[in-house]
Amino acid sequence: MLDMFPYPSGNGLHVGHPEGYTATDIIGRFKKMNGFNVLHPMGWDAFGLPAEQYAIKTGTHPRVTTEANVANFTKQLKSLGFAYDWYREVNTTDPGYFKWTQWIFLKLYNSYVGDDGKAHPISELEAKGLSRDEIDAKRLAYVSEAPVNWCPQLGTVLANEEVVDGKSEVGGFPVERRPMRQWMLRITAYAQRLIDELDGLDWPESIKLLQRNWIGRSEGAQVKFQIAECGTRNAECITVFTTRPDTLFGATYMVLAPEHPLVPQITTAEQREAVGAYQKSVSSKSDLERTELAKEKSGVFTGAFAINPVNNERIPIWIADYVLMGYGTGAIMAVPAHDERDFEFATKFALPIREVVSDAPRLGGEAGAVCEMEPIVCLSAEGFAVNSGFLNGLPTAEAKKKMACWLEEKGLGKGTTNFKLRDWLFSRQRYWGEPFPIVWEDGNHRCIPESELPLMPPTLEDFKPTGTPEPPLSKATEWVQYSATATRELNTMPQWAGSCWYYLRYCDARNSERFVGVEAERYWMTGSLNAECGTRSAESIPNSEFRTPHSRPGGVDLYVGGTEHAVLHLLYARFWHKVLFDLGYVSTPEPFQRLVNQGLILGEDGQKMSKSRGNVVNPDDVVRDYGADSLRLYEMFMGPLEQVKPWSMKGVEGVYRFLARVWRLVMEVDDEGVWSISKALQDVPANKQLTKALHETIKKCGEDIEKFSFNTAISQMMVCTNAFTGAEVKPAAAIVTFLKVLSPFAPHLAEELNAQIRAQFPSLAADRFLSDETWPAYDPAALIEDEVEVVFQVNGKLRDKARVPVAATKEEIEKIALASARVQEFMEGKPAKKIIVVPGKLVNVVV
């Protein structure tokens, strides 16, 4: 049972946190009562920018801020009665924890992905005698000089994922592209598996789709275009990626990304100035400007021509910023008749547009004719090949295949798959993060020995960014000097690092020998029972769909958290987990079997909660005024867990009143205002009606908890309470049973009332905590009534109802229905054409 662990901010908990936490707490308590061994821990994702920025402002060390915030969060969580196993508390900033974050980095550094698509130790390559450069080019953690997202205000680079609309996700500061030396993680090597292995997971389909789209697989072909002889230039090839090789006959020009390495070589003397100016204008634009100005296509002709391999036509080569260097090959063949972007560009620069796909097959005379015409609209959908030589008449899917074969035969190209996903930029120019266990010597990197972990960050007085891309760690001159000739890596890891594996650490949080013990990992992640850390025998764990059988890929049975982590955290964690799995350190290929997203809680005004709107609800205030149980119950009663929903203090009062009604089932107050056990509470059996209400509640609450329908479970408990409230005498034993059902939701009240009842009726109450009790079983016989109400319809419209013995046969019910005066009236004397009888429900007479 896993909650997304919080960043312990200075603001403390907001009411969004306890939403998911209450849900898992209820399920955890429920599962425990059903005999499961439940692991439900909590921890702190405590590295991060706010503490560091606070340090810059005030000089307070981030460790001090973090400790204070963690203490506050802990106090708050404990006040809500969450049954966390605090013995397993983890903190990403604890050296005992980040030692292993650094250790996992070393595994990444010392691994590569082989032809089997799995991670292997780098030592295998060394054994094969590969050179240092060849090995470095394969590592899962590698150094790149590629252009990165540099944010001057934050003084750090950011991952693509952390940049929104050209601004930093944190703070909204402008971000510029600049080349820097950075650590990257080769997540792209896992792109296909990250897509494929979603299949076995019980995640919301929408989240799976979000990840698939993010990874962005597309199938197509690479095509080589010869550069036509152009002045002094020698003939070279430009390779493009296209998803529509079937449209090759319609490629009337080519476009390279402005940064494409071939641009300087192919540009003619006449065009050099224009090309240079364009490149300069593009590179000086920030990402934000580039997207803002993207409405209008821009570009420049290089003066060079390429040969379309399929028809040997000379086609012009342009550069334009609508072609991105980072995707595919950074070059495209433009098919303006069948691609919106190319169409727009060709229209603007008066380039030829040739139709090669039609929505209906056209054969005969037209075939092979090169007609340069301008389609009024651009058809990007599939259709049938026209004006395309040997492809003519073929539907798009077949044309694609045929062209790919043709290209491969002629050595002009081949079928390929491309992914949008880029490698993960893994270094940050910050102080408050895990230092890299890496040193540099003679321009080469190497890892430090495991025995030197954890590598502690240096003690710094001055946390300010240097104002240059030089990280703040550079100020620790002594620390930096690893040896006479070697210096330490100055970057730190991003905040994602610690959260990529915290769920594994929970299994064995205090292990100092290993990131997680072998047995502990197997026991908790697979449900495998032959582990000494397990406290229960195989027999005591009921067979339930909740338990993870070995066939399921995911380890954690249930992971609850917000949608904001749908791609980043969940993708990164899956990637690390797979590497650890390939290397044999963990037992499952996926970290999280079942994922549930809780919906955002809005302010009372229906707006997103924020300080500036002044609509933030502080859980401490709610606990002070209504108690922890009311907060827990209201969070669950608001509506379905996954839904976005607005807060309402009136709603809190509603559940508070419900809890007060439960209290008064057991307790009564005298004239002096002193509460004592109620005289109405007696050692009597519940009557039939109350027994039915109770057993319906046991049944429905159990089912609803399994379905995450906490709101309807609470409704049912309200119904049950209302029934008890209406009874003259309160049957004590039945109320104790009800309290067991209530206890996962409102543990404080339930335990207190049980203790009160125990004092009066020692034999009727539970003699230990309700949380240690077994979930009550319901008696199906108690649910059955002697009579049920049956609805009579005529032509589907409700006309009458009657109480009928449950045992009544179809024929008997039909007879009663036809005998009804109201049914007769609406049948208007016509004969029944058809009579539908649903026993226990309804009769529908069709005339």
Add this chain to the structure above:
RNA sequence: GCCGAUGUGGUGAAAUGGUAAACACAGCGGACUUAAAAUCCGCUGGGAGGAAACUCCCUUGCCGGUUCGAGUCCGGCCAUCGGCACCA
């Protein structure tokens, strides 16, 4: 533009294809009280008819379809929210 989610009373919402609106909130009325609060008990989708008991008609974003029967299934639209967005 593409993808996804959601549309039900004044409000949060509930309903294995079978009595739409359970349970709450708000509102109204009553009991208790000198009074108020708290508590308890009722009423509470819209329209029409009736003195009343009651009766009929309409109603789950809109339009169609399947079915004896549709909030639920199918097709088409509209609105709101979220994600992606020159990804070739």
